[in-house]
Each structure stands twice: as structure tokens, then as C-alpha cells.
Amino acid sequence: MLNPFKNFMSKQTQTISTTGYSPFMLNGTLLSTNTVDADGALQNSDIYAVINRIAGDVASCEFKTDQYSNMLNQPSTLLSAYNFWQAVSAQMMLTGNAFVLIQRNGNGSPAGLTLIPFYQVSITLDNQQNVLYYTVNYGDDRGQVTYLAADILHFRLFVSGQVATELVGSSPLNSLAKEINIQNYSNQLSLSSLKNAIAPSYTITVPAAKLEPQAKENIRESFEKQNSGANSGRPIVLDQSAQLDSLQINPDIAKLLNNATFSQTQIAKAFCVPDSYLNGQGDEQSSIEMIRSLYQNSLSLYIRPIESELSLKLGIDIKMDINSAIDVDHQQLISNITKLSTGQSPALTPQQAQTILKQTGVFPNLKVSAVEGGDDNDNSTN
Template identity: 45%
Template sequence: MPNSLVSVSTALKNPEFLNAVTLIASDIASCRFKNFPPYIKILDIPNNLISSYNFWQSAYAQLLLTGNSYLLISRDKNNLPIKLEQIPTSQVQINLSDDSQELTYTINFDDNRHNIEVPSSEMIHLRLMCTGEGDNALNRFVGVSPLESLANTLRVTDNSDRLTLKQLEKAILPSNIITLPIQTNSKVKDEVRNEFEAQYTGDNAGSTIVMDNSATLSQLQINADVAKFLNAIDADAGRIATAFGIPASYLSPNKSDNQSNVSQIQSLYVNSLTRYIDPIVSELRMKLQLPTLELDINQAIDRDGSQLINNIAKLTAGQTPVLTQQQALNLLTKRGVFTEDELKI
């Protein structure tokens, strides 16, 4: 299996990259599964050691970071799936048969189970784009992470951060300068400094400074080049947003998108989520044999129901509304915007 060009631990130290992974994984984990009987428990409660939300958030984060996420299926005596176990990518080896007709997975457990080999039907393998590039035939079955396209960007950011820290260290100078009219030794200088700080720092900070003719007070300003470094700290947010296919403003408040319309930006983000949701749903449909399974994205993009309210308002307006008042109330109640008790008079 190919190795990422940048380690995950290194990438997660970048705030924009961490923000992108957390944003996408959390929003998809907020989506609700639909049309999945009789496997209600395995998707709503996939594992008894961790909550459903955290389980799926972790699985999706692994998918974004490595391009692959492995979920081992456990079955009961009736061969029905009852539990999913997330397997770290470092513990999974993919095996392709000589005739390229069968795929198996060797799992190197770090507990008393040691090594086991399972068929493809018992492993939910979530993967992003499989390019099939290279001489290794397994590349047709292994996903590619956006992290690989950000190798140079993250290296540049790391070097830029180190240079910025060096500049800041050199720029940390005393803010005040007291000039004495005579040549003095270090002892006198220490006495003048200590007396000045005792009078105008601590509880006296901000009070009026009074100087006599024997000394003058001036202040140092931070170098303009250092300020430029500080303004460029989030310069790579745009590239990271591009790699993940989301609007840059979702990662950095200082970044502006070409679209000034908030709804257009949100629509772009929703469309971006589908590129991650579709391979997830497709794999679950195949391995759990649920051809009508869906992920309801509304919970992730419209948590307070404001978009639904706006859409219903348009459909109930005018002389010939598409929806009746009762139909509108039913939709709002079904989505949880209002409860039945709140609608009672």
C-alpha cells in the first residue's frame, strides 16, 4: 500500500488542515441513515465501546486522512451483521488473488487475536478516488487522500512558521528607551530602569509619565517585515480548501470567496460533501446489501431548520401555493423544527 507523502501527525498540526478534516467528518457524521431495515442497530449503534456519532466521525476522519477507512463486520449465528469495528490503516494489508478475482484483507491486531484474514465481504472498505496508477495492481483498490496533494503546501507552511518564529524572537525588544544625558555605568542604568518600572508598571500601569530634563523617553516599533509575516500565516488556507473541494471561507474567516451570496457558498459546500458521501453510501449498500440506503444530509447543513422554513415559505406563498398550511406544518414537525406540543393551542 502506498505511503502518504506527509505523516498524519504532521498534517494535523496545521490548523487549516485540522479544521477541514474536522468540519467534513463531523458534518457527515451528523447525517442520518435512511432506508436501512433490518440493520437498524448496526448503523445507529455500530459499536458498544463508543457513541454512534464518534464512531462515524472517526471512520470518516480516517478516510480523509489516508484515503481509506476499514470497518470489520461482526455477525451473529444467523449471519446477520451486528457490530462494526474500525481497524487502523496501519494494521490492514490488502491481498489480491493471482487471477485478480478475489480480494482479502489481512488484519494485524495488537491484541490476543493476532493476525486474521477476512474476505472482502466481511470488510467495509471506505475509499476515496482510486486512480489505478503505478505498477502495483492494488492501486485499483486503494483510495487517495487529499493529504497527498498538500505535501508541498504543508512543507512550505512548516518552513514559513519556523521563519516567522525566528523573526518574532528577534523582534522581541524592550518597548521603551530612556536616554540619559551623561555617560553612566551599568549600576546607574539598572537603578534608573528599576525606578521607572516601579512607578509606571503594575498598579500604576497607564498612568501619566513625567520626565525631567535629565532624561528622554522613546519607544520602539515592531519591524514592518515581521508584521507582513504575521499577515501571511493563513496564506495556505486556500490551497487546503481547494484540495478538499470546500469554500475557503469555511476554513479561515480572513479568506473570501468569489461568491458574496451566503446561500451560494453554502450550496458549494453541500455539493462538496456529496463527493465524500457517495462513496460511503455506495460501499455500505454493497457490503450490507441495502440497495436503497441513503444518508440524509439535511441534519448537517440545516441544523436549525432555517433553510427548510425559507423553502416552505416560498412554496406556500402566492395565490396558488404548492403546499397547504397543514402540509407545511407536517414538514416542519417531521424535521423537528416544531414539536406537536408547541403547535397545540
């Protein structure tokens, strides 16, 4: 029986190029993913806003680990920890992938991290040994260097599981090509409309006259001379042989400009964040707490790939504290503790609540009150 996958299975190695938005190559097959260019995407204010917000919040999360805390909190000598993890998150959103080389000391232990531009990396899968290799083209004296997968942190934003792209991530930009085109055309239309509104076009009608092209040009030049330069803004004087009309802007254009709002909503949806973060207009039925909760859930989609890859390659459980990014002033924590420590059946005693506030750094100098007279906070009476 003919096996359609025979040639595919006989391949001992597969090479997948991860050059951003250039097509992927797999077994000689061109897999086009060229949708929205990463550099061009950042010129779109809505995409820039959502990527800047998410990348900044991910970079603000604190790592919860003891063994490699120094390396994770100061991974590079060239960038601050915030900018390093901001760049990792931004690359992951723009291209679906981010690559970081693990620098090791003489004992082979991780000692530092180096961010590698995505366009310098290609991946080779050895099907026979089921091993991944990462080849980095540095473009300098180092030339090309091949690393084992254990030495490369490969952060993937979204892995579809398809055979051709099961080893690489996918950017939300891949789903926004049509929406971005709509928004670009809408912006061009807006500029054109504003230009015409400020300097509207006119028609000059000469009743009962059939003019030669040169005569039309003479009338046009005469009118432009009256209405430009030093004469701009002055009254226009015409004799009875000509009638002047201004071309009006179609009021339906305003409806077309609403495509900008539509595109904002689609961009927010692709990045899984509440659209109020882009258009500044919240749902009347959505409270601040609800929007914050939705955003927190969305932010976890970008934190989990980092946590998972670090835990896999470093061999320890690593978590990121999302509250350090979204609850900077600790108001949400204080509100939650207040709810848990008050009411008819509080879940926390006052001493427990104070201890939590002190340990989390909300009130680091707080003196926790002692339990009076051996009171064990039992509300029962004798």
C-alpha cells in the first residue's frame, strides 16, 4: 500500500528558519507566513500601545526563585533586567519566538543570559535522535555557532501543533493582516478628508460656453492666482460669466472612519487584552476590577511561556509574580486582605492580616500586634 508520508518520514533532519516574517523552509517546502512586518507593526500606534503595555508589565514581574535569582534579575551587562525581559516579551509578540543563549561558567552552571535577534537563528531537528540544534549566525568574527537545545531558551508565544510549524511560535500579528490594511486605508482616508476640508476643491462653471482646453487652463490659473499666496483668504471676485461651487465632503466618509475603532477592537482581541486598553472606552457594564481581572488573565498568556521554558532548561520551578506588575500600589492586595479579615466570619485574624501585609512589603515596618491575654480569637463565649 502506498504510504504518502514515506518521503517525509525518511528525512533524518528538518531545518526550520525562524527569520521573523520571512517564509519558513521545511523539507524544501516554502511555508509563507509573511503577513505584517514586525518593524512596520511598531509604526501602528495601536499595536505599539498593546505591545508596549504587555511587554512592560511582563518585565515588571518579579521572579520567585532562590537558585538563579541573581541571574534572572540581572541577566545582561548591556541591558537592565527590565529592558532585557521587555525585549524578550516584545520579540515573542512580534515574531512568535524569542531566543536567549544561556552563558555557563567553568562548572557548566548557568551564569548569564544573552538575547539573540530572531533573524539570526535557525532550528534543525534530528529526527533520528529526536534532538534540536540551534544555529546562530552572529554576522561577526564568531561566524555561525550551533548550540544544543539545552543552551538556548526558546520562548514560544503560541504553538499551533501543525506538523510544519510545531517547533516555532506564532505571533498575533499573523491574524491581523486584513485589519491592519483596513486601518491603514482608513487613516489615509482621514488625512485626505482633512486636507480637503482645510483646502477644499472648487468647480468653476461658465454657462452657455464651450471652452477649449487652453481657455479652461487660463480660467483655472486666474482663479488660483486670486486664491493663493498673498491673496489667500481674501474675497474671490468673479464676473457674471462664471459660477463658483465648492466640492462638499461626502458625510458617509465619517462612517468609513469608524473602521479605526473596528481595527482597534480586532487588535486587542488578537492580543487577548480588553479593548478598553486601546480605545480608552470601557464597557458601561464592566467595572475597573473586572477589566483588571480580564487583563490579568490575558497577561498570564505571555508569562506562562517564559516560566515554562525557564523551568525546563534550568531544571527548577520558576514562577513570576504577576501582582508586582499589575498591583503596583498594593491596593488590590489590601482590598482582598480587608475582605478576608472583616465581617461576621473572617478567614484571617488581624494578626495574620498584619503579617501578610508586612511580609509582602506593603508595610515593611509594621509591628504586628500580639494576641492579648492568650486570646486565640475564638469568638465563642463561655
